[in-house]
Each structure stands twice: as structure tokens, then as C-alpha cells.
Amino acid sequence: MNDPITIRRLYGRRQGHKLRQGQAELVEELLPRVSVPEAGPLDAATLFGSDHPLEVEIGFGAGEHLAGQAAARPDHGFIGCEPFLNGVVGALNHIRDGNLANVRLHMGDALDVLERLPDASLSRVYLLHPDPWPKARHAKRRMVNHGPLDLIAAKLKPGSEFRLGTDDPTYCRWAMMVMNQRTDFRWLAESAADFLTRPADWPETRYERKARRQGHEVWYLKYQRVDARTWQLP
Numbered sequence: 001m002n003d004p005i006t007i008r009r010l011y012g013r014r015q016g017h018k019l020r021q022g023q024a025e026l027v028e029e030l031l032p033r034v035s036v037p038e039a040g041p042l043d044a045a046t047l048f049g050s051d052h053p054l055e056v057e058i059g060f061g062a063g064e065h066l067a068g069q070a071a072a073r074p075d076h077g078f079i080g081c082e083p084f085l086n087g088v089v090g091a092l093n094h095i096r097d098g099n100l101a102n103v104r105l106h107m108g109d110a111l112d113v114l115e116r117l118p119d120a121s122l123s124r125v126y127l128l129h130p131d132p133w134p135k136a137r138h139a140k141r142r143m144v145n146h147g148p149l150d151l152i153a154a155k156l157k158p159g160s161e162f163r164l165g166t167d168d169p170t171y172c173r174w175a176m177m178v179m180n181q182r183t184d185f186r187w188l189a190e191s192a193a194d195f196l197t198r199p200a201d202w203p204e205t206r207y208e209r210k211a212r213r214q215g216h217e218v219w220y221l222k223y224q225r226v227d228a229r230t231w232q233l234p
Contacts, residue, residue: 023089030092036079036106042116044077047104052077054117056155057126058110058143059083061207063091065128068203070103076123078103081110111151119154124161129207132171144175146182153184156225161188163202164221167211172219185223195220 019027036042044052053076060066060080070078080103082088088107095103106113133141144164152162162185166172179185189195198204198220208218 019085019089026092026096027085027089030096031088031105031107034092034095034103034105036104036113040116041118042113043118043121047079048077048102052102053123054079054121055124055126056081056110056114056117056122057128059127059130060091061087061129061205063087063094064205065126065203066091066103067094067098067100069126069201070100071098072201072203074102076102079106079113080104081106081108081113083108111148114151114155117155120157122155122160123157124163125152125156126163126165128163128165128205129167129211130171132166132168134168134170139174142171142174144171144178146178149178149182149185153182153225158225158227160225162223162225164223165202165208165218166221167208167216167218169217172221175221179221179223184226186226188222188224194222 036047040046044050044054047054055069055076056079057066057069058081060082063080063082066078066080070076080091082091082105085107088105091103091105094100095105127143130143131141133139139145156162164175166175179187196217196219198208198218199222202220211218
């Protein structure tokens with residue numbers, strides 16, 4: 001189990017290139033309207049005004065996947081968490097252009113949001129192409145560690161999904177090793193095609209397209225939240 005102080009620290013850059021005027025205006029005008037409240041308990045009614053099923057994406061990049069999922073299921077509420085300002089701008093563009101009323105954004109650490117949600121309240125959690133932290137001494141910084149996974153498991157409903165996508169072989173091996181140690185998740189794969197082929201309801205991101213252009217394999221790992229007390233290996 002990781003040191004809880006270690007897993008609470010947020011690593012990575014906050015901002016890349018300087019925002020253009022239109023982007024800055026979008027942040028000033030739209031972001032306050034779709035931001036997750038800064039304090040207090042969170043639930044579907046607080047965020048969306050009604051009892052929507054909730055889904056969370058951890059580190060949504062430029063927001064293509066988040067927007068695609070939200071457009072496909074307007075009856076679900078989506079919470080996207082991303083510390084990188086330029087990524088938040090990308091998501092805001094998708095929200096504006098798609099007129100997506102079912103998305104809320106948090107520019108910061110996803111664990112801060114997860115902690116404020118009720119247990120067993122989420123239908124899905126997505127973690128797509130997280131920073132692999134390839135050096136062995138940095139492995140404790142990876143999101144796929146037992147500390148964050150304990151929190152994710154607590155917030156997912158039984159039978160719901162945790163989805164992980166990566167094009168990094170080291171991270172893939174690490175994630176499969178860590179997930180295999182857990183009894184509260186079941187890997188939803190019966191053949192290689194189940195994790196080598198992008199599912200139809202898994203919108204492609206620009207990062208994924210770039211990885212494929214560079215000749216990288218991409219792995220699509222789906223895990224079902226199960227009751228560790230009753231689930232047994234076949």
C-alpha cells in the first residue's frame with residue numbers, strides 16, 4: 001500500500017503554451033459555469049440538478065473522449081478532472097461546440113473530487129493514457145497504485161466499470177500486475193481482441209491517434225467492480 005501522502009501529491013505541468021485571446025475568454029466565461037464546486041459534498045443533484053448516473057474521467061487530455069461519451073449518453077452526468085490548463089481549454093471547446101449540458105470540469109487533482117462523492121455512486125471511471133512515470137523510482141507516482149484504486153473502488157457501484165487505456169508497455173505490465181492483486185475488480189477480457197481492439201463505445205483521442213502513427217500498440221483494459229466477499233475465480 002502506498003504512503004497516503006505520496007498519492008495525494010499532484011505531479012505534472014499546469015500550463016503549456018500561452019492562451020490566445022479567444023481561449024482566455026472561454027476560460028473566463030464558460031469555465032465558471034461548468035466547474036465542479038470548490039468545496040462541499042458532491043452528488044448528481046448538486047452538479048446537474050437531478051439524479052443522473054455519474055461517470056468520472058481522470059486526466060481527460062484535450063477532452064475528446066469526455067465529450068464523445070457525454071454526447072453519446074446525455075442522460076448521464078460526466079465529471080472531467082485535468083490539472084493542465086490547455087487541456088481544460090480543449091474540453092471547453094468541445095462543451096461549447098457540442099452544447100453539452102451534462103459535463104462538469106475540475107482543473108486539479110481527480111482524487112480531490114472522488115473523495116467528495118458518495119460511495120457506490122459512479123457508473124464508470126476512465127483513466128486514459130496516464131503519465132507512465134517510466135523510471136522505477138517513480139512508480140509510486142502512477143495513478144494505478146493501491147491507494148488511488150482503493151478510492152476508485154469505493155466510489156464505483158458494484159457491476160460498474162473502471163477503464164484504463166495506455167500505449168506504454170511498462171505501464172500496461174505494471175497496471176495488469178497491480179490490478180491482478182485486487183479482488184474487488186474483475187478483468188473483462190476473454191481473448192486478446194478484447195484488449196487490443198478499441199471498443200465501439202470508446203471514443204478515440206488525438207493522443208491515441210498520435211501513438212498509433214508512431215507505431216505504438218494501444219491496450220484497452222476494462223475492469224468490472226465486484227464484491228470481493230462473493231467473487232471467486234472460475
